[in-house]
Amino acid sequence: MAITAPRGTQDFLPEQTAEWQILEAKIRQICSLYGFGEIRTPIFESTELFLRGIGETTDVVTKEMYTFDDRGGRSMTLRPENTASVVRAFLEHKLYGDPKIHKFYYMGPMFRHDRPQAGRYRQFNQFGVEEIGSKDPAVDAEIIVMAFQLFHELGLNDLVLHLNSVGCPKCRPVYRQKLLDFFADKREMLCDDCNARLEKNPLRVLDCKEDGEKMMVLGVPQLTENLCDDCKTHFTAVQAYLTKIGIPFILDPQLVRGLDYYTNTAFEIMYAPLGAQSTICGGGRYDGLIAEVGGPPTPGIGFAIGMERLLLTLKEQGLLPPVPENKPVFIVALGNAAKTIAFGWQQELRRRGIYAEIDVMGRSMKGQMKAANKLGAAYTVIIGEEEMTAQTAQIRNMETKAQDSVAFDDIVAYVEAHKKG
DSSP states (O other), X not given: OOOOOOTTOOOOOHHHHHHHHHHHHHHHHHHHHTTOEEOOOOSEEEHHHXXXXXXXXXXXXXXXXXXXXXXXXXXXXXXXXXXXXXXXXXXXXXXXXXXXXXXXXXXXXXXXOOOOBTTBOSEXXXXXXXXXXXXXXXXXXXXXXXXXXXXXXXXOOOEEEEEEEOOXXXXXXXXXHHHHHHXXXXXXXXXXXXHHHTTTOGGGGGGOTTTHHHHHHTTOOOGGGSOOHHHHHHHHHHHHHHHHTTOOEEEOTTOOOSSXXXXXXXXXXXXXXXXXXXXXXXXXXXXXXXXXXXXXXXXEEEEEEEHHHHHHHHHHTTOSOOOOOOOOEEXXXXXXXXXXXHHHHHHHHHHTTXXXXXXXXXXXXXXXXXXXXXXXXXXXXXXXXXHHHHTEEEEEETTTOOEEEEEGGGHHHHHHHHHHO
């Protein structure tokens, strides 16, 4: 049997990676505009980091993580998300000692053992941002606006923001008890997963695809109606900032996100043309996460975007910009002496920033011209027997078919002037 890529993974060939680079360039441009710097963390971490950071009752931890023991017997996990890793780096490098707003962004592979489907893989790439150091609701609004600007500049305009507040350690325990009281006579209506997580984190029941909507219909208490005064003030301010700049939103009491570290603002951005699977961005505030992982109490907020899903959306909507063409100069050479001269020109052109190729397949003149056409060459430089004798080469503009005879000593300068001009 042929060895193939593992299920839920994929290869990206050069034509495809060129599309990725377009998307990545736009992301880097937006991040720079908002003052975010790139952070790169290991793709595997101590399993304890994700148990403490994400939450032991989450689907990510209980069902989806790739965990293994290393040769020293330590439990390691391929990162299923990157917020916990960024927080670990923030603490390890003692960045909390610098009292300022820390703005990070990342792009890279994450790993979850999930059912593969369109735009969703077991090894997938995620772009995300983390803004650490301020509880100001303007920060919440800033990163939401940042995501909107990215999507708008990519051409995605039919966006819907779903917004909620999931409270804080002060008001969540009171709400938790109200949920337990509400679910007390309804346990037989809940799926096995919800019954298993009910005692540890009843809020997760609202996030369940099977039971969440059903409980909403039955009148489950809503967290936004049980917020403490500080959380109410914060949530009201976030809405005011978004309203001020014209970002429409829907208040969604069922939106609790899938990870335990969220506090206060939680949000998702939907792109309506995708239908049922319309979420293209999700995030929220995690003011308790850094303390949970072992650092000083420090507020933070972030979002993440699945890049495969975003790229697929752009292609389906015809919004992916064309890959810029880089048309080479192809030097057609017959015979070893001509090829040696062609090799020298090729390297000199490359040193001057010009894409140049020669034939290394032993093809005939006709075969080399076909290769030049296939590459979409802008110019061909032709050295045959006559050219070697006269010490001149024929340079052909492949678009206009115009052709000039140029002395060997002037070839590089001629090509540079015409290719860059």
